[in-house]
Amino acid sequence: MSKDISLYKSKRIELPSLTDEAHSELSKGWSLSYVYFLKELRDIFLIIVKYKSVNKSFIWQKCKEENVLPEGINNEWTERNVLERINALKNFGLISKEGEVVNSNIFISSLGSELTVEDKNIFKSIFFQYFRFREIISWMINPYVENRLEIMSSIDESNIKEKVQVTFPFINEGRFTNSFFFELKDNADIFYINDKNSDLMRFWDVFVKWGTTLDLLDRFQLKWADINVVPKVKSLSCVYFKKEIQNDFSLIEFIRQNYRSDYIYIPQLVLDIVMLYRFPIDGIKELIVNQCIENRDKMSMQRTSEIFIEEKEKVLLPMHRNTYVSHLLML
Numbered sequence: 001m002s003k004d005i006s007l008y009k010s011k012r013i014e015l016p017s018l019t020d021e022a023h024s025e026l027s028k029g030w031s032l033s034y035v036y037f038l039k040e041l042r043d044i045f046l047i048i049v050k051y052k053s054v055n056k057s058f059i060w061q062k063c064k065e066e067n068v069l070p071e072g073i074n075n076e077w078t079e080r081n082v083l084e085r086i087n088a089l090k091n092f093g094l095i096s097k098e099g100e101v102v103n104s105n106i107f108i109s110s111l112g113s114e115l116t117v118e119d120k121n122i123f124k125s126i127f128f129q130y131f132r133f134r135e136i137i138s139w140m141i142n143p144y145v146e147n148r149l150e151i152m153s154s155i156d157e158s159n160i161k162e163k164v165q166v167t168f169p170f171i172n173e174g175r176f177t178n179s180f181f182f183e184l185k186d187n188a189d190i191f192y193i194n195d196k197n198s199d200l201m202r203f204w205d206v207f208v209k210w211g212t213t214l215d216l217l218d219r220f221q222l223k224w225a226d227i228n229v230v231p232k233v234k235s236l237s238c239v240y241f242k243k244e245i246q247n248d249f250s251l252i253e254f255i256r257q258n259y260r261s262d263y264i265y266i267p268q269l270v271l272d273i274v275m276l277y278r279f280p281i282d283g284i285k286e287l288i289v290n291q292c293i294e295n296r297d298k299m300s301m302q303r304t305s306e307i308f309i310e311e312k313e314k315v316l317l318p319m320h321r322n323t324y325v326s327h328l329l330m331l
Helices: 020-026 038-051 056-065 079-091 117-129 131-141 148-152 195-213 251-258 266-277 281-294 312-316
Strands: 003-006 012-014 168-170 179-181 190-192 217-221 227-230 237-241 263-265 299-304 323-330
Touching: 038 056, 038 079, 038 117, 056 079, 117 131, 117 195, 131 148, 131 195, 195 217, 195 237, 237 266, 251 266, 251 281, 251 299, 263 266, 266 281, 266 312, 266 323, 281 299, 281 312, 281 323
Parallel strands: 003 227, 012 190
Antiparallel strands: 168 179, 168 237, 179 190, 217 237, 263 323, 299 323
16 A cells, blocks of 8 residues: 655754864865776776776776776776776775875785675775765764764774664755655654755765675665655665564564554565564565465465566565565465
8 A cells, every 4th residue: 555755844954964174083085986886996906906007097098908897887998987996996095195005915806807705895894984984874873963973983884783774865856865864754854965065965876886785785765665755756765774684583473563454565564674674675575485485374475467567666576486476465
C-alpha cells in the first residue's frame, strides 16, 4: 500500500559545516575530490609509482600506453581528469603535497586488474580517515550538533555502525543532493546544505559511491517501497551503513510484532527491517526466501510476473525459482 509523507510543515535546519579554523586544525587541505571510481584511482597511483612521475601529461600518455581505461568518462583519459586523480591521491594522503609517493608498496595488485579485498581495505581506511567523508558521517550520527569536530574525532570503522542513523537524502532544488531527513514521519525536520556549499552537495554522491563500492553502504529509492513525500521532491532515497544479519532473527516474529495484515508487501517489509536493523538488502531478500521455505506451514511467497515490475524495483524483490516474489501471505 502506497504511503504519503507530508513535509509541508517541516522545520528547515541548515547543516552545520566545518569552519575555516576547523579546516586548518584538520590540516588536510581544502579540496574536495570528485573521484567516484576506486579502480582508476588505484591505477593512476600504480603508474605514478612505476614511472616515478606526477606530471599530468606524462601520466596521461602512460595510461594510453598501458591501455589503462577510466570508468565513467567515455573510456578516454584527458589531462584534466588525470590531474583530478593526482590531486585526489594528494588529498587522500597517498601522495604528499609535494608529489612524493608516501608508500609505494601500499597496493600489491596488478595494474588494470579488478579491485582486490586488500585494495578495498586500503580504500576503507581512507574512507574513514578523510575529513570530508567523516564530516558527512557526522551528519548521519547527529545532524543537530554544531561542533562537527567533536563527532568527527570519534568516528572509526569499529563503532560507526552503532552510531549512524538511516538517512533519507533528496534534491530540493538544482542538480545535486542538498537536503536530508532522518525520520519517516509527517513534518520531520529537514536538514539542508547551504547554497554556498554547492561543492559539498556534489560530494555526497562521491560519498555514496565509495560507500557502496566498499560494501559499507546500501542505497535504494523510497518509491520502490511505495513511499512518497509531498510536496514532491527529486531522487528521494534511503542510505544507511549496513550491519550483519543476526543469526537468531525471526521473520515470523518480526511480522507478528509489526503488521496487522496477513498480506505483506515485500518492499515495505524490506524497508521496515532496514529501519530497525540496517541489514543488507540482499541479505534481507535471502532470509525472506530461506525462512519462508523453512516455515511453509506459516507463510507463503506470492510470486508476480516480471512484466509488472519496473527494472529498478527489482532491487527490493527476492527471487525464488527464477520468479520474483512481491508479497508474503501469512497462513
